[in-house]
Amino acid sequence: MNIIDRRLNPQGKSLANRQRFLRRAKEQVVKAVRDASGKRGIQDIENGEKVTISTGGVREPSFHRSGAGGVRDYVVPGNKEYVEGDTIARPEGGGGRGGNEGSPDGEGDDDFRFVLSREEFLDIFLEDLELPDLVKQKVKQTESHSLTRAGYSVTGSPANLNLVRTMRNSLSRRIALKRPKPADMLELEALLREAEDRGDDPETLREMRDQLERHYLRSKRIPFIDPIDVRYNRFETVPKPIAQAVMFCLMDVSGSMTEHMKDLAKRFFMLLFLFLKRRYRSVDIVFIRHTHEAKEVDEDTFFYSTETGGTVVSTALEEMQRIVKERYPENEWNIYAAQASDGDNMSSDNARSAALLRDGILPLCQYFAYIEVAAEHNMGLSALGRETELWRTYKTVQGPDLPIAMRRVRSRREIFPVFRDLFAREKAGA
């Protein structure tokens, strides 16, 4: 008997099958994921998700009898009171009383449930979104190196000794130099001993001894393994490029921004962050909040503390410009910015903001997204065409070649569609 411990075998043997399954059920899974993402908060979007899909596309049909009609006999255990000839009222739900009738794998047309891992969920969730203008993926930050095999070398550490290569060289050298094989020598010795025992002709004996002697000498002169045989695995360190991105979150936190609006903004920022994280190995986030003056803050302060004051958008843009200059040189970083605001701005600041955006910010950015959040009950106003100050200002900046996008969001439901709309892969194949 053998006992084999398989516990350390590579896990996830069925991973390839799972990928095939997901590919097969793609359409349905995508739909289920979209539905699910509508229901859950952005905060826990990074966790896995249980999805339910209909069995339609992943049905495994087979010829089997239908569950209804015809004559069937069943033998069942546990009779208590029946005698032959008794009749029993037909149980509800058709003739499936024999138990294991129905479809062979016991599934029927029920919905099929399973759990998607976090990776799979995000993959599908953010599928076919593309970052615009990826040209400037700067290569920097070479602090990460990896070793790659790079052939063989004649020097190296014993740990890297390549036994197969070494022995191959040794073997071919031994064959080329005709080093006598140990087996041959043993045979010769045996023959010699036999001849001695038989008392053969001394001349032949001497010849045999000489031959054996020559063999000995030769095998001594030609070593089994010579230093010139030895080969080592050679490794090279290869610098690994890291594409890096920084994301600027700009938000108006003046009194007019309600909790609801901030919530919407937060959701949008989270999505953008998740998305960038999937495209870049390292993503920095910078939070800038502003009233009539702007400040770089940490995440908590950014979302949860309120400020009072007026609203001067240009201050935030200036702050961003300053930070870029200080810490994120534009030739080394991919810069993304998202601004959320309720659209208020001091009238006197509009011209300045527009100029800053056009001449200062947009040339730095891969992409600048402006999200205007509005109170939910406030639906009518913008629909009537009354645009906010900031909207009008930014509209003047908008141009076909500029990486800026503007959208309005009123309720949570709209966040994801707007996000998709912003980043959806260009259909025309631009």
Add this chain to the structure above:
Amino acid sequence: MTAVIDKPDSLLYDGADWDYDQIKRVYDAIENIALKDMGLNVYPNQIEVITAEQMLDAYSSIGMPLMYKHWSFGKHFARDEMLYRKGYRGLAYEIVINSSPCISYIMEENTMTMQTLVIAHAAFGHNHFFKNNQLFQQWTDAEGILDYLEFAKSYIAQCEDRYGHHAVERVLDAAHALMNQGVHKYPKKRSLDLRLEQKRERERQEYQEQTFNDLWRTVPKAAVGGNRPSKSVSERKKLLGLPEENLLYFLEKKAPRLEHWQREILRIVRHMAQYFYPQKQTKLMNEGCATYTHYTILNEMHQRGMISEGAMLEFLHSHTSVVFQPEFDDQRFSGINPYALGFAMMQDIQRIAETPTDEDRYWFPDLAGRGDGMGALRDAWANFRDESFVLQYLSPHLMRKFKMFSVRDDAEDPYLLVENIHNERGYRGIRKLLARQYDLGFLEPDIQIVDVDLAGDRKLILHHRVTNGVLLDESDAKAVLRHIANLWGYEVQLVEVSALSDAILKEHAVTAPSGIGG
């Protein structure tokens, strides 16, 4: 009473934890009992320790250690994993593979007693059954299966590389849908040798490559509707070997538009189906045999003082839950538990052979009082399958014990009718009906290819011979026909014909697929 209880010397292990030494000792003890006392004859054993995760992996690829890749396995894995994680379903204690050496998986989190139970159950019970039952001997090749699986896996992976996932998946989907109709039910002339399969595949390929001559392409084709006289229908059928119930075999050999690799994939799936066919036919006996074996061995070990009282109680707890048979009106009822009935019948055979009653002498004149219960069991295990086993050995004693009764469900009546109960008048009826519940030939619809006009429109015609007026499930039948059409390349028609009157009850048809081939 002292705080420390001395462990008797004869105990093989103590407590719940296991290690390799203990397993080895227990294995040797079990082997001794199984081979010497019970006279079992087994393939060499290989026991593999795996984790729960790996057990789930093994589940999803129908228990085989190597399997080609297909999405349906991924689907089963996703469902099993979900059920397991949610606690709806536990994992099987073991999986055993009909191969030589016979591979049994045991899970790391089981207690030592469970490992003992599993080794006795799988490595000796199932193993003996695999090696000795005539169905397995005739239809499966235990020595070759692992090599063949290796070949199948790499062959299909190669096909995926060469022809694309989609094309391979299309063939596999179709083949899987026909798996139940892909077995030979009657013995062939030549016994199966899976090792030769790889060689034969290569040879077929080489022959094709050698005899390839591009000139044939330039030979003008016969005019449409050719001038060949059409042969008579019966002659045509004979040439094609019709009627044929092995649909996969027919498609592999005769489908006009399949490529070489597509035929080979059909062949692989067909071999899989054939390999599992005996297991489907002997579920009751196989489990009965294994359960009887572990029960006998564990009891013997307890008597010899090899396992402690605590271990014995733990064993009895799992054993009784395995052989529990809920009654028909119980919520937990889902058919007859093969472990329960199988185990009860094995015990009953031993009882009849060793201490028969008058009734037994009347019902089983050959068996009753024969004395050697174990010998009688080994005979039964070697020579029967579920259907014939029930028909031969189900005793009135057992029917009374299980309180069996049979019910007739005629869709035309408003009620169900109790036909037989466990009394003098009902024994034979119940036994016949129960045996039929295990008869795959009866359970699976009888579907055959009856005709195809290769010279004409090449429409493939299948017949389903309807017994007892139960038709095929329509939507599934339609889906399978679509798969057949994908393989066949032309129109396919399925006619449901009454077995009694030859009247046509229903017709399904699927038109030719638009694109076939690569």
